[in-house]
Amino acid sequence: MHLGDDERAAPAIGRRGFLGFAAAAVTSALPAASGLMTGVATSVATGVATAPVLLGSGSAEAAPLAGSVRRISLHNINTQERFDGVYWADGHYKPDVLRKLDVLLRDHRAKQVCRYDPRLFDLLARVHQSVGSDDPFEVICGYRSRRTNAMARRRSRGVAKESYHTRGMAIDIRLPDTQLRAISEMAKAMQSGGVGYYPRSGFVHLDVGPVRSW
Template identity: 65%
Template sequence: MGTDDRAAPMNGRATGRRGFLTFAAATLTAMAVPAVIPAAPAMAAPLAGGVRRIALHNVNTNEHFSGVYWADGAYKADALRKLDVLLRDHRAKQVCRFDPRLFDLLARVHQAVDSDEPFRIICGYRSKRTNAVARRRSRGVAKQSYHTRGMAVDVRLPDVELGAIADAAMELELGGVGYYPRSGFVHLDVGPVRSW
């Protein structure tokens, strides 16, 4: 799956009519998110301040998001839609509605490691088909991966050691943490608390 499988960049330059239509349909699907999503009570208190920000850079598409995704006691639907598109399966050109608790987890980890850089996203959403291809290539890919549910990301930070990211996430006990130093990323999800 080389660079020719990538979706069109979000700056409007389409790679063809078919790619544009597929991308547009996926974006419209993501826009079905309600205008305001109430905050999860368990996640609201520990994050400092009245707003929550996140900064992400998708290394596969070179797209960025930096901004507020939660304010005034609720998740911001427009920001969540942008994040869903940023974290799409760029190979299948499919968008998934992500569990916003994942963004809270990323914000907390970022705060804990005191990074000045955006998270580099190695993998966000994976369609069932993309996940099946990944499983054929690697035994470490779960059949029922949280990536296929919009509940997981694989990340790194250029200014923080991978082990420090994994340690910070494990201390939070908010989901799964997989440490992959050879592959250069940490897997984070909002499934059951576990680590590997």
């Protein structure tokens, strides 16, 4: 797993529409819930939920998106798993798709899945739409269990003890066809959470915690 560091004029929409639903997913994802409770980690091996992680009272709001559906395209470079499809339609998030995304973003070292805050997917979809990318987001780091986060902290002083990665509220990404600075500046302009710019490490950190940037 790549352990990313942590908290401390828009182009036209790309020509490529997101393709139809397709994803490789592990079958032991979290059970669906109509009121989506984020930050709950589950063991991929046992399917048993571990202690829930309480979310902070961030000021981020769901990013507004035009249209009757919302799409997202992700490529986890650690596991080579991909998702490309609709996660929101007819005014509602699709629970089965959110579970697939949770699995794709799991901590594969600890074999744990966390229920992600779907506002993060809204932010990603809006950024992708605004920068006009034709490529999927490459995921450098998604969910981190407490143990994995502690390991990352030993390697880097920039990793927060209460990282939003441990709460299912953060992701480190890049787009092959878009400069990192363009992604960072677009996300900061949206005022939808935290944005960290890491050109040396080759990624941008996005989260739906309080609005801030570094």
